[in-house]
Amino acid sequence: MNEPVPTRSVRTTRPRRLATGGVAVDQQHLLRTEREPDSLTTFVPWDEFLAMECDWEQGEHVTICAPTGWGKTTLGLALLPKREYPLVLGTKPEDETLEALKAEGYRVVEKLPLPPPEIYPRVIFWPSIDNVKHVPAQKAAMRDALMDVYHRGGYTVFIDELDYICNFLGLKPLVELLWRQGRSLGVSVVGGTQRPAFIPLLAYDQATHLFIGRDNDDVNVKRYSRIAGGGKRGKRDVEEAIASLPRHHFLYLNARGEGERITTKVT
Numbered sequence: 001m002n003e004p005v006p007t008r009s010v011r012t013t014r015p016r017r018l019a020t021g022g023v024a025v026d027q028q029h030l031l032r033t034e035r036e037p038d039s040l041t042t043f044v045p046w047d048e049f050l051a052m053e054c055d056w057e058q059g060e061h062v063t064i065c066a067p068t069g070w071g072k073t074t075l076g077l078a079l080l081p082k083r084e085y086p087l088v089l090g091t092k093p094e095d096e097t098l099e100a101l102k103a104e105g106y107r108v109v110e111k112l113p114l115p116p117p118e119i120y121p122r123v124i125f126w127p128s129i130d131n132v133k134h135v136p137a138q139k140a141a142m143r144d145a146l147m148d149v150y151h152r153g154g155y156t157v158f159i160d161e162l163d164y165i166c167n168f169l170g171l172k173p174l175v176e177l178l179w180r181q182g183r184s185l186g187v188s189v190v191g192g193t194q195r196p197a198f199i200p201l202l203a204y205d206q207a208t209h210l211f212i213g214r215d216n217d218d219v220n221v222k223r224y225s226r227i228a229g230g231g232k233r234g235k236r237d238v239e240e241a242i243a244s245l246p247r248h249h250f251l252y253l254n255a256r257g258e259g260e261r262i263t264t265k266v267t
Helices: 025-031 045-054 070-084 097-105 133-151 162-168 172-185 218-228 231-243
Strands: 042-043 060-063 084-088 107-109 124-127 156-159 189-192 207-212 250-254 262-266
Touching: 045 070, 045 262, 060 070, 060 124, 070 084, 070 097, 070 156, 084 133, 097 124, 107 218, 107 250, 124 133, 133 172, 162 172, 162 189, 172 189, 218 231, 231 262
Parallel strands: 042 262, 060 189, 060 207, 084 124, 084 156, 107 124, 156 189
Antiparallel strands: 207 250, 250 262
16 A cells, blocks of 8 residues: 555634633633633543544554553544544454444454455454464464565554554564554554553654543642653643543643643543
8 A cells, every 4th residue: 555645634724722721722612612710620521532632643553551441442443533544453353343343334353464455444454363373363363464564655554452463463673663663554543451561662753643531549630740741840741630530531732732631422
């Protein structure tokens, strides 16, 4: 797939910035936005977040960190319609979530090569694995798929469990290659994890978009605050925002942003 990466639509006018912690909103948006009186964090409903705040370009990476059951997979899959060629990696023998994607036009592929994206733009690469004896074959299949993505370019790869792909299957060097060279290749990686310590630092260092669920582990929270930066005050604000997140809500940080703290929830 050597065709040019599609360009994103550009806003012809930008909403006027109001005194809301730096978040770009118009008057109607402000009325629909929930915000604690003394908080630097603004809640933006999901549809408005996708339309106005999620300025995600092809080649930029997304990392999602949250405990089990918080909605990492739901959020990651909800982002994929913004990309033209999503590729979901299936690693479990059975997965109801991936089965449901078939109804949304995703084609399941068990063996390489990947089909022409012009014909099947949305693909689930899901090699069969019935028991632990098949793990070496699964590793080889995932390795070849990631290499195919690297050579073709243009895909957005969704890795639901970065820990499994990077550590258990030992494919960390290939994933890091995509993180490092994603922009030049036109490849985006959307990855999820339960704990930041489980995955390479590049997952955060190279991510333009970071979504964080509530975490009560002080070590994890401090790592998130260091990633966010902004000095002592900024780090403290991030730590407080993470600790106070309602269930299934995510704190969103954009490396290209202006330091605003946005929370959202997939609906």
